[in-house]
Amino acid sequence: MAVIHRAELRPSKLEALAAWLPDQPWSGVSAGDDLAIAGKFRFDDPAGEVGVETVLVRTTDGRVLQAPLTYRGAPLDGAEAFLVTEMNHSVLGRRWVYDAVGDPAYADVLRRAIATGGHEATLERADGSGAWDAEGTASGSGSDADSPAVTTVDAQTSGALTSVATDHGTLVVARVVGAELPAGRTLTGSWSDGTGVLAVLVP
Numbered sequence: 001m002a003v004i005h006r007a008e009l010r011p012s013k014l015e016a017l018a019a020w021l022p023d024q025p026w027s028g029v030s031a032g033d034d035l036a037i038a039g040k041f042r043f044d045d046p047a048g049e050v051g052v053e054t055v056l057v058r059t060t061d062g063r064v065l066q067a068p069l070t071y072r073g074a075p076l077d078g079a080e081a082f083l084v085t086e087m088n089h090s091v092l093g094r095r096w097v098y099d100a101v102g103d104p105a106y107a108d109v110l111r112r113a114i115a116t117g118g119h120e121a122t123l124e125r126a127d128g129s130g131a132w133d134a135e136g137t138a139s140g141s142g143s144d145a146d147s148p149a150v151t152t153v154d155a156q157t158s159g160a161l162t163s164v165a166t167d168h169g170t171l172v173v174a175r176v177v178g179a180e181l182p183a184g185r186t187l188t189g190s191w192s193d194g195t196g197v198l199a200v201l202v203p
Helices: 013-023 104-116
Strands: 002-004 036-043 051-058 064-072 083-089 093-099 123-125 137-140 153-158 161-166 169-174 185-191 194-202
Touching (some): 013 036, 013 064, 013 083, 036 104, 064 083, 064 169, 104 161, 104 169
Antiparallel strands (some): 051 064, 064 093, 153 161, 161 169, 169 194, 185 194
16 A cells, blocks of 8 residues: 655646656656656555656657656755655655665565566545545566565666666666566556556566
């Protein structure tokens, strides 16, 4: 379960991504392109400290890009190269938003979802009034009873794929949904008008 506040974000997630994506060689996005959020989903952080969200962005030419993000209440040491933006959250205050491939918290929950056959978190309203409507889903293909904690990451991007070497295997994340991925256990996502394999766990 992820607890979500009704809040104003400055910049908004789409504004932040529209500013960040043109600088990413894999995106094929130019400044001023008309982007839209095709879907999104969250995972639970077991420690309850980090917001972990995958945003699927539709480009002007119809491609779907995967932008996993982590939201933190303080800077993450050593992750300056992965900072997407600093954001003001009207309830939680200042947030540091990272390209999640450089954040061990994301690698940990992604590995767990893939290895154990996990799925996205239910989005509970912070005021206790029920759940937010889902804007996407994710499910892992594995059947392990548990997943060892990931504490270190080394992310390297080549073409449309980012490989995240961890202390328990390598996660390969498709930056462009539909890019050819290596063999391994998978995370499959779905959104309003599509579905695809988003990541693979390679032993």
